Amino acid sequence: MIDKNIAVLCGGWSEERLISLKSGESVYKCLKENGYRVSKIDVKTAVEAFNKELYSEFDLVFILLHGRGGEDGEIQKFFEENDIIFTGSSSQSSKITMNKIKTKEIWKKNNIKTPEYFIYKENFEIDNLSLFEKWVIKPNLEGSSNGISFYNNFEGKDNFQKKINLAKRYDDSVLIERFIPGKEITVPIINKRCLRPIHIIPEGEFYDFEAKYVSSKTKYLEYLIGSEKLETLNNLVIKAYEIVGAENWGRIDIIYDGEDYFFIELNSVPGMTETSLVPKSSDLSGISYLELLESIMFDALAKEA
Secondary structure (H helix, E strand, O other): OOOEEEEEEOOOOOOOOHHHHHHHHHHHHHHHHHOOEEEEEOOHHHHOOHHHHHHHHOEEEEEEEOOOOOOOOOHHHHHHHHHEEEEOOOHHHHHHOOOHHHHHHHHHHHOOOOEEEEEEEOOOOOHHHHHHOOEEOOOOOOOOOOEEHHHHHEEEEEHHHHHHHHHHHHOOOOEEEEEOOOEEEEOOOOOOOOOEEEEEEEEOOOOOHHHHHHHOOOOOEEEEOHHHHHHHHHHHHHHHOOOOOOOOOOEEEEOOOOEEEEEEEOOOOOOOOOOOOOHHHHOOOOOOHHHHHHHHHHHHHHHOO
16 A cells, blocks of 8 residues: 555635644655655645546545535545545535534434434524523534534523524534533544544533644543443444444544433544544554554555455
8 A cells, every 4th residue: 555646635625724734734744754655735725626637646535624625525526526536434424424413313313312402593482492401502514613602591592692693603504402411422433443432521611622722631531431331332333423324434422421322423534633532542442643544545445446
């Protein structure tokens, strides 16, 4: 595989551009230092990205575009139509998993626990929220915790609408999801294998943009449970991963309330800096950063063989 010519595709035009550049730089640097023929491609617009000639000399494109354009199936569809081999899930699966509401609908139908939710529409009845004390308001098609806020059902219509408007800055479609108090856990999946789960302990109310990318006070611990319980969790994760058609690699975020695991969302192109969650989990699993990247690339190439 070291003879293959690899493109690391990063940047993009979404709200997650800067994070994507960091992911791309980390992967590019690791592959370069280990003898790979690799180029880093920073695309700033869709016109740049959807240019077949840009990829003509490469055997594989390692997609590290986060957010719109990179995780929503658009670049994947372009690559599929032009017979360009790429890492990650198919266009159809990427389109599903970028859509939090669609993902939750599929999980719910397949008996994967996910928090109760509403889809915001004009003239939404705020009395619906009296079912539970606290809710999370989030844009449907957005990542990196952009536009997320919490609503307590005693706050009133004005505060509710302010929080809806915050989410709408990022997407017209808004998800109102029951807040589940508990442990924030994430499980990466590489080639249908779960890596070690990570327990995330942010300093603030939840694992927001600040906690993910700025704060040095966020704690990342190995989620330690017995082997039988771990097997049960991993089986749930693989089921949740496969029923939305995900493949090659990804990461699922979960809340454990002490009794049940509630599946929140699936990231089809997670962060890949050496301090990101997937590499942290890989390290706990005894897999080096280079081995992690090679496993993803090998699987992507093998699918097309």
